[in-house]
Amino acid sequence: MGKMSVNLCGIELDNPVIPASGTFGYGYEFAEIYDINLLGTFSFKGTTKDPRFGNPTPRIAECTAGMINAVGLQNPGVEKVIAEELPKMRKVFHKKVMANVSGFAVADYAYTCEKLDKCEEVGWLEVNVSCPNVHGGGMSFGTSPEAAAEVVRAVKAVTTKPVIVKLSPNVTDIVAIAKACEEAGADGISLINTMLGMRIDLKTKKPVIANTMGGFSGPAIFPVAVRMVYQVSHAVKIPVVGMGGVSTAEDVLEMMLAGATAVEVGAANLVDPFACKKIIEDLPRVMEKYKINSLSEIIGGC
């Protein structure tokens, strides 16, 4: 194993750096500007059972050290993702990819995951439970331990690949939800998804985002993410993928010390499309600076 390699749910990654879903498309457009095979892996654009356009624009608002997005899971639906997007991805990315899945009903998650589980290039299923449950009064699956566990059980029943549950930070007790997912059979936990935020335009005196609210991400949320990764990784035995405002190689080390086995990079890709490449190339330097021989040895080491 290399100095930067880590093992995520039985699959070895050359390094722990993973572009987060929704910030990297299906990879092939980034492959035009650098060789994306240098990544640990990447999590592709959130996929749903049916095609979605998403929310009206404006979908983006700037914040101090971050941004709010309300894209609304725009994607062509699982059938088209498998038929059109994954073949294009396969031409430029030769590692196992993480398939990110969203749904608005338990059955939707199971349907989409079952399809993607059969794709050879998919290594992990990352199940985003932050979406509203249309059969549960619109409450997000990820805000209730029972609802999150129900999604995990339904997905595990129809899949064979590792299931990583991506948790929302917009909850009172993230540990209870993580533990419920673990008990329901989840193979890993990834966190944090974006935090609910809002901006108001002083000129129009209206919300900046057409959808009023959206997901806040970027360096501003990094301390919250580190705290939640620390809490969850100390409460569960399954691996944790840390994310939330990670922008530098130093941030990667900090996340791993908090307990992350691998680290996703989101908003940073949108500001600098070369962000993940730069982080990976900078990791050996910061490892040496902080006298770290092997990244896998520092996981949860704080």
Added chain:
Amino acid sequence: MKQGIFTIAENIALTDSVMKMTLVGDVSDITASGQFINILLDGLYLRRPISVFDRDESSVTIIYKVVGKGTEKMKQMTVGETLDILTGLGNGYDLSLSGEKPLLLGGGVGVPPLYLLAKKLIAEGKTPTVVLGFNTKSEIFCEEDFQALGITTVVATADGSYGVKGFVTDAMKTLDYDYFYTCGPEPMLRAIYSAAKTEGQFSFEERMGCGSGACMGCSCKTVTGYKRICKDGPVLRKEEILWEK
């Protein structure tokens, strides 16, 4: 798309609120008129997308309106300072569809991308006519730049303080053209869509996240499916456009 460090060679005021900035650096990825560059500014998280006014072998020139924190910061910058910029963004105008007498219609800060377009059309032997629309005389910029290209340059002001009184669509009625290109505020684009007698291309503006196609922040619906203004646009052909709201 390329990332580069650019040095400011000029940053001057054209009107009370419109500035012209020339940046020296690697411009090799700017391949079409109607493309934009995306500028990173100290202390601001997201880049600022600004359309290309002109380019030569070693520099790119932009014209921007000071409307918020980012452009205010740009206005304060001086010659010799550097900026981290992504270049070669957006599809740009397709010249291959142009007729012999294309009409170029710009409104306010929608005017700048038409300049490089006009130069390219002239280089291909076309005879463009340009219509520049502004609210009032004091807001006019770039008229001399277009005149210096030797093309018919018509200015329209909404208050009639200079040139044709009215909107670009009023000036458009009297002109002879076989294709058109436009960039400007959405109400102007809608008016041109209704008034135009030929096919043409429209450059759109939308609040962007990344500017390079990754975040889907600036998506719109078109006849040919969902498109990202930043990557699949900002230029759409008339027959692709679906107006919403």
